[in-house]
Amino acid sequence: MKPTVAIVGCGTVGTATGKLLSRAGYRMTGVATRSLETARRAAKTIGANRFSDCPWDVSRGSDVVFITTPDDTIQSTCKTIAEHQGFEKNAVVIHCSGALSSDILSSARDCGAVVATLHPLQSFASIDEAVSLVPGSYCTIEGDQGALPVVRQMVKDLGGILLEITAEKKTLYHAAAVAASNYLVTLTHLALELNKAAGLSNDISFKALLPLIRGTLSNIGVNGIPDALTGPIARGDVATVTAHLQAMEKDAPGLLPLYRCLGLYTVDLAKAKGTISTKVADQLVALLEPQGGM
Numbered sequence: 001m002k003p004t005v006a007i008v009g010c011g012t013v014g015t016a017t018g019k020l021l022s023r024a025g026y027r028m029t030g031v032a033t034r035s036l037e038t039a040r041r042a043a044k045t046i047g048a049n050r051f052s053d054c055p056w057d058v059s060r061g062s063d064v065v066f067i068t069t070p071d072d073t074i075q076s077t078c079k080t081i082a083e084h085q086g087f088e089k090n091a092v093v094i095h096c097s098g099a100l101s102s103d104i105l106s107s108a109r110d111c112g113a114v115v116a117t118l119h120p121l122q123s124f125a126s127i128d129e130a131v132s133l134v135p136g137s138y139c140t141i142e143g144d145q146g147a148l149p150v151v152r153q154m155v156k157d158l159g160g161i162l163l164e165i166t167a168e169k170k171t172l173y174h175a176a177a178v179a180a181s182n183y184l185v186t187l188t189h190l191a192l193e194l195n196k197a198a199g200l201s202n203d204i205s206f207k208a209l210l211p212l213i214r215g216t217l218s219n220i221g222v223n224g225i226p227d228a229l230t231g232p233i234a235r236g237d238v239a240t241v242t243a244h245l246q247a248m249e250k251d252a253p254g255l256l257p258l259y260r261c262l263g264l265y266t267v268d269l270a271k272a273k274g275t276i277s278t279k280v281a282d283q284l285v286a287l288l289e290p291q292g293g294m
């Protein structure tokens with residue numbers, strides 16, 4: 001029989017996880033969140049009979065407790081539940097933060113529970129989006145040996161793809177997720193700002209760049225890195241890179257440091273791809289360095 005599950009924190013991830021686990025045959029003991037009205041709605045969505053604004057009301061008697069409150073309240077929420085004897089001995093207590101390790105759940109460990117994290121490596125804007133995107137997404141887990149078999153099975157039942165990491169390396173793993181997701185937004189913004197300096201409106205510019213971004217992602221998917229790298233640095237086109245820097249110096253000087261920094265990283269990728277000689281790579285590095293000549 002599947003374990004019983006309580007959800008504490010009924011936002012996007014908590015409600016979606018509850019709904020998916022309930023669909024997979026887990027029995028929901030109840031849901032709790034700060035606002036009773038939110039808890040009532042979440043219970044209806046998940047198909048849970050009990051809802052509360054008091055976490056230990058629903059965590060007591062549960063085999064598994066998800067603490068899906070915002071990152072900065074997970075530790076204190078866990079501690080409050082522990083202080084109210086809200087964890088069963090051997091219960092599995094889980095949070096879903098990508099940045100924080102299972103060690104922040106140590107107050108549950110002190111009550112005889114085992115702890116873990118289950119991080120869906122995905123970005124969700126809404127509960128419905130999370131319900132449709134968790135299946136097929138990588139779900140990264142770490143935690144106590146006693147907790148991992150249950151969590152591995154849960155990932156399978158959620159339709160996720162299992163990825164395991166250690167608690168010590170979780171921060172680096174999260175930095176990678178930030179680079180892949182958040183910095184893609186930052187890079188797109190850099191491109192929009194350069195187009196703005198070129199006189200293009202944001203609206204047109206975004207529409208024009210989106211097929212290029214999608215095409216590049218597809219190219220990365222097909223060819224991998226560094227083979228997917230194209231453009232002036234991959235070609236060793238020193239004259240074009242010089243012209244970019246000169247144009248930016250004139251019309252968008254504030255964007256130069258980021259452009260130079262990304263360019264230097266890209267020279268290494270072009271070297272790894274094997275399309276530029278060491279001599280050309282050295283010329284590009286001299287040009288792109290913070291005080292490089294143009």
Ligand SMILES: NC(=O)c1ccc[n+]([C@@H]2O[C@H](COP(=O)([O-])OP(=O)(O)OC[C@H]3O[C@@H](n4cnc5c(N)ncnc54)[C@H](OP(=O)(O)O)[C@@H]3O)[C@@H](O)[C@H]2O)c1
Pocket residue numbers: 008009010011012013014032033034035036038055068069070071073077095096097098119120121122123124125
């Ligand atoms: N969203 C994503 O894309 C995503 C992806 C992967 C992992 N995660 C992780 O998933 C976890 C939850 O994120 P989320 O996006 O679902 O957050 P969210 O939508 O903001 O939901 C958080 C919920 O926690 C409740 N809450 C806040 N403080 C509480 C407290 N002290 N006690 C009980 N409930 C409390 C809120 O209650 P009220 O509604 O009553 O205010 C809200 O329902 C986080 O650890 C996050 O890092 C999120």
